[in-house]
Amino acid sequence: MLEACVVFTHAASLEYLRSTLTDYFSDTRHHMTNPKYKQRASTFIHDEFRRFGLETTYHNFVWEGDDFANVIGILKGDNFGTYDDQIIGVGAHYDTVNITKGVDDNGSGCAALLEVARQMTSVGSKRKHTVIFAAFDHEEYEFSKYTPEEDFGLLGSKYLISQWLLPWIQKNYPQTVGAFNPSGIIVLDTAMDYNNSASSQIIPPADLDKFKKLFPDVVKSLQSDNFEGDFLATVFQSVRDGRLANEFHQQWNKMGRAEYEIEMFGLALDLPPNALTDLFRSDHVNFWLNNIPAIFVSDSADLRGKMQKCYHNACDSLGMMLNDDNLNFLAKTSDTIAATVDKLSQNYAVSGAQSVLPVGHSLFTILIALVLALAKQIYLNMA
Structure with a gap:
């Protein structure tokens, strides 16, 4: 029996992404206008987490008399419960506003979240650090029943x-209180609208000067590319989130498929949230407020292509959003997250485990793996 096996990962299943979006994230997921379909989505996430072998639970909370539920899956590492554990998370909200189908916002994030969990639990490996997967409820803003001049959102991640x-940290890591050192969380929101047409990407005119000042390299890149919406936007705070963001950037570039680009939006820690509201409108903000490293990955929502019209509207639908370019763009994002989490959680092959060869690896790659495995077996037999 081999002491370790060559383990192939990071080849997203387009079939899984497609079926997940089609079957569970193609209709409104709002607690008032379509509660049954919303429940169907949360149950699916929960059941998939359990099927992947994660320690799975609901976190229930109440807002203005209505019930909501975050879904959590935990993949424990060898360092679980110790000071050495550097927890890394992946999160996406699964709810929608009251009228949209929510395929891009945020069915795309949920499909990628589940694909990452599927990849990371389908191979014969373990890891030193713990991974937490979280599907957030009530991210979307809605008017309060009691104070209609106010709106509320990002509540699921806040209460989680x-x-x-x-x-949970105080219970399982009592010796680390005040000295906890997580790797952080990758938050997905609205992540599959790819558009390589000129002028398909916009910067809000009111924020153009701010963007030029804060992200001169990004603005130059967009200008040189005729403002094509062909990139994944990665938002982070440079000092605290730099390690996580840099690893994500490196893994993205290793994935190939250069037509799917990336732009890095590194913010100063002291930048007030109202400085650029488009970069502060998802669940990563709550982690920042709690001094937990977080990066936000997105297609930029209503600043791009079809989502300029369909963001929070009924046309954010399968017919509008589900095509090969968008699916492959989402697959690269999923693969990059899986590779980033694997690297930071320090995964390693398990003795005697069976490797899983995902769709997408060439016959040549498989043959090389078999030759290496055979050579190692011969060496062990001779030793």
Whole structure:
């Protein structure tokens, strides 16, 4: 029996992404206008987490008399419960506003979240650090029943941190209170609208001067590319989130498929949230507020292509959003997240485990793996 096996990962299943979007994230997921379909989506996430072997739970909370539920899956590492554990997370919200189908916002993030979990649990490997997968409820803003001049959002991640995550850390890592050192969380939101047409990407005119000042290299890149919406936007705070963001950037570039580009939006830690509101409108903000490293990956939502019209509208649908370019763009994002999490969680092959060869590897790659495995077996037999 081999002491270790060559383990292939990071070849996303387009079939899994497509069926997940089509079957569970193609209709409104709102607690008032379509509660049954929303429940169907949350149950699917929960059941998939369990099928992948994650320690799975709901985190229930109440807002203005309505019930909501975050879904959490935990993949424990060897360092679980110790000071050495550097937890890394992946998160995406699964709810929608009351009228949209929500395929891009945020069926895309949920499909990628589940694909990453599928990849990371389908090979014969373990890891030193713990991974947490989280599907957030009630990310979308809605008017309060009692104070209609106010709106509320990002509530699922807010309450998950205060009501579940921090107590969970205190329970399982009591010796690390005040000295916890997580790798951080990757937050997906609206991540599959790829458009390589000229002028398909916009920068809000009111924010153009701010963008030029804060991200001169990004603006130059967009200008040189005729403002094509062909990139994944990665938003992070440079000092605290730099390690996570840099690893994500490196893994993206290793994935090939150069037509799918990336732009890095590194923010100063002291930048006020109202400085660039488009970069502060998803669940990563709550992790920042709790001093937890987080990066936000997105197609830029209503600043790009079809989503300029379809963001929070009914046309964010399968017919509008599900095509080969978008699916492959989402696949590269999924693969990059899986590779980043594998690297930071320090995965390693398990003795005697069976490798899983995902779709997408060439016959040549498989033959090389078999030759290496055979050579190692011969060496072990001779030793």
